Amino acid sequence: MSQPRQIVPGATYLLTRRVLRRHFLLRPDAAINQLLVYALSVSTRRYGVKVHAFCAMSTHLHLVVTDVQGVLPLFLQSFHRLVALGTKVLRKWEGPVWDHERTSMVRLLTQAAVVEKIAYVLANPVAAGLVRHAREWPGARVDVGEIGRGVLHATRPSAYLDPKNPQWIEQATLPIALPPAIEPENAEGFRHQVAAELERQEAQAHAEVKRRGGGFLGVERAGDVSPYDRATTFESLQERNPTIAVGREQGDAWRAAAAAVRTFRASYRAALERWIAGVRTAVFPVGTWWMRRFHGASVNDVVLAV
Template sequence: MTAPRQVLPGVTYLVTRRCFQRMFLLRPSPATNAIFLYVLAVAARRYGILVHAFCVMSNHFHLVVTDVNARLPEFEQYLNALVARAVNASLGRWESFWAPGSYSAVALSSPQDVLEKVAYVLTNPVKAGLVASAKEWPGLWSAPESIGAGALRVTRPDGFFRRSGPMPEVVELALVPPPGFEPADAFRSLLVDAIAAREREVAHAHALAGIGFVGARRVLAQRPTARPPEPPPMRGLRPRVAARDRWKRIEAIGRLVGFLRAYREAWRARRAGRSGVIFPAGTYLLRVLHGVPCASFG
């Protein structure tokens, strides 16, 4: 049995989704950028998701979000399905868009972990050797100065979405500082410093290796159905929690293990026909699809 996700309210996540066979289906373009931003704004409003940062690379995307109402799976299903259909339509294709399997959602244990992952997301184009500065990335990218600076007004793109359809003509998307960081300007300052440090590290490594950056112009010239020339990385672990502090990491893993153990015990009891079985807090799919009773959170 596939290990279930534990979905609890108020958790901040690093969310990642990759394209089918590593193809550049999300390659930056005016159409792709507009579609993704619009669908992200609609999905965030629809499911009460707080968006802190995002970066859409050519063959995957990263988000850092807080799931206020424990609706992350619904948010991801809506976002991924609509982005796939709309971008596929803009490219004149209909084949699989996302890699097999599900999205990755890594729960972040502390404000410091959140800061590190936001910096990681926003410097992803630099780490990948595509541009020397994160601000040079021509794809969808959330600038640090936009956090806490008021809502973005996002207009419905032409083409896939019907003018007379149910999708709103204009939707707002507010980028907010993550929980534990107030006021917004303090978080922005920390983030700018973290981004600069990561960019310096990559620049130093490239200088030592004698290699340059691909550059925005060459990124924009890539075909959407192309893929990276290097072989795919070997499959490794798929973490569900991230914590730089060892004891916080041990504690978070312990909670997750306890949830999985309690979930499997409840599952076996339900399969055996026992009545009144209570599933642990954070049970999602069985609660949504079958209405199983669950323990309260907190």
């Protein structure tokens, strides 16, 4: 049984979703980029989610978002469904698009964690040995300079979406928001922090590529791969789905956050045991999602600091 997820309004997350068996179905091209930006735009608008960073790799997606209303599972369901159905049409693909593992949702609990994970998202094509600098990646993505002031645009894709359905607007826009803890007057300083961390991660990736004696694939070759091929490089699966992040050298914050996670899980298990025993007055801890939405369980609405 998987661990319960805590869904709290206003939380910021690093989200990762992987394509089935690491096929290159999301290989960057104009049609896929259009689909991704459009699907993300309409889904965030529907559920009030704010996007801070975004990078579409050929085999997976990375996002940093804030779930303002505490409805992240509904947003993910909408976004991933639209991407999957549109991709099936564009690629003439039969069967599932997404990996069977559930979406990785890492809650970012400090500004240091937000800075590091935004840079991580943007640096992903460099770390993968595809391009030397994040700004060169031709896939759908965000640049550092767009955080807090940029807007991505996409016309409604012809793949899958019915133009007669009013929910599929013709022109969609996706504002790239500042994280909630960053005031507008501090936006430039925040972007500088992200840029510095991105530069650090790019340099780290360059050193690793050099150590391996390899090179970078380049924009043209990355765009020429077949979407039906699969990645063959080794990928460790052991540490793929953490729950929280606090940033480097944040020992005290990490210990407090880990303790809060343990408390949530223990409280959830205790409430679930009572529920299974037939006690319908069992109260689940704050952030309980599934039991509240699908079973009408009572949830403690007192948010504990982490």
